[in-house]
Amino acid sequence: MPLSRADIGDLAYFVAIARHRNFRRAATDLEVSPSALSHAVTGLEARLGIRLFNRTTRSVTLTAAGEELLATIEAPFDLIDRAAENLNRYRDKPTGRVRINVLEDAAELLLAAVMPTFVDRYPDVEIDISVNNRLIDIIGSGFDAGIRWGGTVPEDMIAQRISPDVRWLAAASPAYIAKFGAPVHPDDLQHHRCIRIRLGNDQIYQWEFERNGQEISVATPGQVTVDESHASLSLGLRGVGVMYGAEPVLRPHLESGALKVVMDDWASTGGGFHVYYSSRRHVPTGVRLLVDLFRELSPMG
Incomplete structure (x- = not known):
């Protein structure tokens, strides 16, 4: 049975929920309501005739069918996201939305110094900043990048230095x-x-x-x-x-x-501050622009 246009959209929702293991965080990432996301996935499961998630009040996990579906379609959806992101190179003004998780010291010493220039230079790029000192899984929590002190960045991430020691x-x-x-x-x-x-x-x-x-x-x-x-x-x-x-x-x-x-x-x-992001995901335009601005302005020397 061929996929409908609605199925493709709902499969994108499925990928987001599977990555976050959380409907609320996935909804924030997709900028939709958690209830709309839940209805969309319920409809997809009904049309496919297969349960994709095990849902309780405390957790969301993939069923065996869901795990197999994610393994099959995650890479193609990443390619679509990357292709859409690459179109920013042809715009007069970059656009997009990125979410970053930063230490409180980085918020004061780095972001406070560069954001006035960033928002003036890139008015169509939206930056969602979460200030949190706890060690979290930035990808599982729906962030595109994080900023931490050198030596504390998870080993499976790509890290770029953005301040001196x-x-x-x-x-x-x-x-x-x-x-x-x-x-x-x-x-x-x-x-x-x-x-x-x-x-x-x-x-x-x-x-x-x-x-x-x-x-x-x-x-x-x-x-x-x-x-x-x-x-x-x-x-x-x-x-x-x-x-x-x-x-x-x-x-x-x-x-x-x-x-x-x-x-x-x-x-x-x-070690000074480093910005880091997943080696398995493309780097959003907003993250690249922010890193370039850190290096241009060198707020900490």
């Missing part, structure tokens, strides 16, 4: 130092109040220091643990404890005197 420092407010003194060696942190850091994988970060080739990692003590650098910064400015952060984030407060570097001869250097 970054120096990481420990700092405290003048009020904290006046009350408790300043550590002079990383081991001294065991006797201080520290604002601990919870990473995106839920592990507590051990502060890293380096001096003259010697490297030390410290499991810092402290009553307060945060998972956002801005929260750590706010607490550090108010004297809650010694904090640890990227020098570009701390710089304005160091220059104003609201924070002071402690153990200035101890620091560490980490």
Whole structure:
């Protein structure tokens, strides 16, 4: 039985849901309502006479038939998407919509610096930005690309550097130092109040220091643990404890005197920001334009 035009459209919906394993995220990606997506797939299953998804209130999984269908049609739909995206080269103004997932530090240090130019230069390209420090599957969550610190990008992704390496420092407010003194060696942190850091994988970060080739990692003590650098910064400015952060984030407060570097001869250097995306999917025009603009403007030098 030949496929109808409606079947082809619904198969595109099927591919999106199969990739996301979630109707809501697929609907956001396709810019349709979750109910419309559900009705479309239900109609497709009825016309084919085969169930493609196992659906519960908590999960969406493919049936064996659904897995076989996805394996057969995913690549052709990718080719169609790529062909449509490539047509942007023939437009006077690029168009499209991309979704990116970024760390909060990247939102402040990178995106805030380049987006004014981006929106002026490419008014027909829509950028949907999600700021999230947690480690997530960007493809499964419906994102076209992500931005993370070097060394934390998943190995199966293509990554491009978009900033120089970054120096990481420990700092405290003048009020904290006046009350408790300043550590002079990383081991001294065991006797201080520290604002601990919870990473995106839920592990507590051990502060890293380096001096003259010697490297030390410290499991810092402290009553307060945060998972956002801005929260750590706010607490550090108010004297809650010694904090640890990227020098570009701390710089304005160091220059104003609201924070002071402690153990200035101890620091560490980490990989800068990288934009990353799937090696199995084409790169949307908006992502390519954004990467080019990062390199053109070099907001972090």
